[in-house]
Amino acid sequence: MEIKELGEFGLINRLTKDIHPVNNSTIMGVGDDAAVLHYTDKETLVSSQMFMEGVQFDLTYIDMEHLAYKVAMITMSNIFAMNGQPRQLIVSLGLGKRFKVEDVDQFYAGLNKACTKWNVDIVGGDTTSSYTGLAINLTCIGEAAKEDIVYRNGANETDLICVTGDLGAAYMGLQILEREKSVYYQQVEEYNNKVKEAQRNKDEKRLEALRMERAAIEGFQPDFAGKEYLIDRQLKPEARGEFLNQLREAGIRPTSMIDISDGLASELKHICEKSHCGCRIYEKNIPIDYQTAATCEEFNMNLTTAALNGGEDYELLFTVPIGDHEKIDKIENIKQIGYITKENLGTFLITRDGNEFELKAQGWVVNKN
Amino acid sequence: MEIKELGEFGLINRLTKDIHPVNNSTIMGVGDDAAVLHYTDKETLVSSQMFMEGVQFDLTYIDMEHLAYKVAMITMSNIFAMNGQPRQLIVSLGLGKRFKVEDVDQFYAGLNKACTKWNVDIVGGDTTSSYTGLAINLTCIGEAAKEDIVYRNGANETDLICVTGDLGAAYMGLQILEREKSVYYQQVEEYNNKVKEAQRNKDEKRLEALRMERAAIEGFQPDFAGKEYLIDRQLKPEARGEFLNQLREAGIRPTSMIDISDGLASELKHICEKSHCGCRIYEKNIPIDYQTAATCEEFNMNLTTAALNGGEDYELLFTVPIGDHEKIDKIENIKQIGYITKENLGTFLITRDGNEFELKAQGWVVNKN
Numbered sequence: 001m002e003i004k005e006l007g008e009f010g011l012i013n014r015l016t017k018d019i020h021p022v023n024n025s026t027i028m029g030v031g032d033d034a035a036v037l038h039y040t041d042k043e044t045l046v047s048s049q050m051f052m053e054g055v056q057f058d059l060t061y062i063d064m065e066h067l068a069y070k071v072a073m074i075t076m077s078n079i080f081a082m083n084g085q086p087r088q089l090i091v092s093l094g095l096g097k098r099f100k101v102e103d104v105d106q107f108y109a110g111l112n113k114a115c116t117k118w119n120v121d122i123v124g125g126d127t128t129s130s131y132t133g134l135a136i137n138l139t140c141i142g143e144a145a146k147e148d149i150v151y152r153n154g155a156n157e158t159d160l161i162c163v164t165g166d167l168g169a170a171y172m173g174l175q176i177l178e179r180e181k182s183v184y185y186q187q188v189e190e191y192n193n194k195v196k197e198a199q200r201n202k203d204e205k206r207l208e209a210l211r212m213e214r215a216a217i218e219g220f221q222p223d224f225a226g227k228e229y230l231i232d233r234q235l236k237p238e239a240r241g242e243f244l245n246q247l248r249e250a251g252i253r254p255t256s257m258i259d260i261s262d263g264l265a266s267e268l269k270h271i272c273e274k275s276h277c278g279c280r281i282y283e284k285n286i287p288i289d290y291q292t293a294a295t296c297e298e299f300n301m302n303l304t305t306a307a308l309n310g311g312e313d314y315e316l317l318f319t320v321p322i323g324d325h326e327k328i329d330k331i332e333n334i335k336q337i338g339y340i341t342k343e344n345l346g347t348f349l350i351t352r353d354g355n356e357f358e359l360k361a362q363g364w365v366v367n368k369n
Numbered sequence: 370m371e372i373k374e375l376g377e378f379g380l381i382n383r384l385t386k387d388i389h390p391v392n393n394s395t396i397m398g399v400g401d402d403a404a405v406l407h408y409t410d411k412e413t414l415v416s417s418q419m420f421m422e423g424v425q426f427d428l429t430y431i432d433m434e435h436l437a438y439k440v441a442m443i444t445m446s447n448i449f450a451m452n453g454q455p456r457q458l459i460v461s462l463g464l465g466k467r468f469k470v471e472d473v474d475q476f477y478a479g480l481n482k483a484c485t486k487w488n489v490d491i492v493g494g495d496t497t498s499s500y501t502g503l504a505i506n507l508t509c510i511g512e513a514a515k516e517d518i519v520y521r522n523g524a525n526e527t528d529l530i531c532v533t534g535d536l537g538a539a540y541m542g543l544q545i546l547e548r549e550k551s552v553y554y555q556q557v558e559e560y561n562n563k564v565k566e567a568q569r570n571k572d573e574k575r576l577e578a579l580r581m582e583r584a585a586i587e588g589f590q591p592d593f594a595g596k597e598y599l600i601d602r603q604l605k606p607e608a609r610g611e612f613l614n615q616l617r618e619a620g621i622r623p624t625s626m627i628d629i630s631d632g633l634a635s636e637l638k639h640i641c642e643k644s645h646c647g648c649r650i651y652e653k654n655i656p657i658d659y660q661t662a663a664t665c666e667e668f669n670m671n672l673t674t675a676a677l678n679g680g681e682d683y684e685l686l687f688t689v690p691i692g693d694h695e696k697i698d699k700i701e702n703i704k705q706i707g708y709i710t711k712e713n714l715g716t717f718l719i720t721r722d723g724n725e726f727e728l729k730a731q732g733w734v735v736n737k738n
């Protein structure tokens with residue numbers, strides 16, 4: 001169905017009619033000039049992020065439902081990274097002409113899945129047309145008690161540097177998706193060349209045979225065997241809110257925290273810069289899944305670079321006092337990767353063979369071996 | 370300067386280094402995963418709006434500074450329309466390749482002007498590239514005591530319908546801008562045709578003369594004489610927060626309120642729908658500036674339609690108990706335009722000659738006279 005058949009108000013009504021707030025802090029959600037929220041015993045956290053088609057996402061890899069789930073998780077992840085609980089989400093969409101009502105329905109299905117997972121209410125937003133592509137802006141609002149909020153600037157010398165889950169997988173998932181896309185386009189190009197040649201030769205029999213081949217190419221199935229985890233990490237990232245409860249239950253309060261969107265190196269440098277300190281992390285301690293390692297080998301890429309600079313992991317990176325060492329050890333899927341130093345000691349990675357390399361907040365470098 | 374010379378973090382530092390929060394509710398602004406706000410004695414209001422190049426704005430009419438001022442005012446206007454005070458703003462920008470650092474500087478200059486006017490703090494945002502054009506999303510956060518918040522749904526039978534300022538001027542300003550743009554393009558086209566003809570005729574003397582004419586066309590000055598107010602209303606709208614204080618001082622609490630972005634008819638229908646009531650407004654009472662009236666005549670457009678459906682006025686539309694009639698009368702620049710009825714009586718305009726026309730939340734219809 002074309003969006004103009006419903007109109008802006010019709011579309012908004014369709015998308016919001018089944019939204020029923022679950023949070024006490026949501027006094028008034030969708031339907032007025034502004035949402036009304038009640039945060040009288042905690043601090044309010046607000047974070048906004050923009051996602052542009054062709055820059056942050058490629059709709060040849062990801063469908064509308066997964067895209068919505070992903071961008072919602074990314075935005076909620078910012079609230080978790082303050083040690084807060086996300087409560088409300090505001091959704092702005094700029095929709096190019098090719099988008100139908102069904103696409104927007106799918107997008108909202110993905111949003112609702114993400115919001116249900118973390119008990120977040122959709123409380124407003126804006127829908128407009130766009131001259132090109134899809135533009136998305138999400139604003140997530142959350143809460144935390146004043147004494148619970150963890151900033152980037154609280155790391156102290158001797159603190160342990162910890163990270164949840166594993167790193168580099170989402171980036172290697174993207175490499176797989178890009179490879180399969182180029183395999184597909186190569187098949188299409190080869191097919192088109194064969195057809196052109198047969199047409200030149202007026203070879204009717206050959207053209208008939210090629211028509212049969214066409215279905216096979218149209219039904220192209222990307223090969224993700226043995227890479228399922230990587231694809232999942234790229235297309236369906238999860239915000240790591242569950243670790244906040246585990247830390248709280250273990251009596252641990254991080255001294256600084258950030259979520260890993262641009263890669264471990266970049267985020268660790270943010271913490272060090274804001275906290276006026278340095279750091280050492282150990283290459284051997286960086287948590288990496290075996291699918292990530294195997295795929296790096298296959299692509300002849302440097303595994304540590306993928307983990308340091310790949311990005312899109314959305315794991316939590318945080319520091320804790322050194323006295324919490326044993327408590328952290330007991331929590332599954334949290335790894336201690338290094339420690340905080342004085343600022344003048346700089347930010348370095350210690351490699352397996354004991355060399356020190358300065359951390360750079362830069363993008364990917366292909367292994368030249 | 371190219372944006373890539375600074376990089377994302379460099380650009381953010383440049384734009385935010387001079388931001389100094391002025392509100393007590395701003396605990397932590399730019400620089401972490403989320404802004405931290407303190408709203409422990411009032412309700413929090415949040416509203417988000419997206420603006421896409423070519424849809425909501427045209428950079429051939431408006432420069433970056435005015436654009437920023439305008440979108441900031443529009444977003445703040447949503448908080449005023451809840452009878453609240455805007456306090457914080459979060460800014461997301463998707464920047465096409467043609468935008469330079471200086472363009473973003475100008476944009477922030479406009480934002481800062483708007484924020485200074487209403488004591489609003491910029492507390493965060495996101496900056497990304499865009500494959501085409503400029504995408505803007507603003508989220509405004511504000512506050513109001515619970516008992517002060519005015520929703521769209523509180524209008525009651527016999528309430529008076531009031532509107533601030535005057536209507537239709539921003540729309541007529543847009544007509545002027547579009548006319549001047551087409552005059553300019555027509556001059557360019559005629560010039561190009563003359564050059565082509567001279568080239569065909571190999572008339573060197575004529576070509577020389579035409580080269581002199583070129584400067585005049587490049588220095589084209591649009592003719593806004595006598596339309597300054599309309600241009601101002603289109604390019605530099607003001608949110609109407611000052612009326613909220615005046616109403617409070619006069620002891621008036623509106624029963625319902627909305628700001629006029631899509632035109633009086635559309636917004637009044639929102640109030641009636643949410644409040645389950647009908648209305649009558651008088652054509653003769655709709656406030657219209659003389660420049661708006663004169664320009665409608667010049668363009669052969671229906672003045673009442675411009676005021677009802679033109680939009681972009683950002684005036685406040687509200688209802689008050691009938692007992693407040695005299696108090697309202699004393700406030701300058703607030704006009705009583707009609708009254709609220711039972712729902713089954715519908716939503717109608719009473720024309721100067723006493724006819725009733727149903728209000729339609731539709732766009733512009735050119736006068737067929």
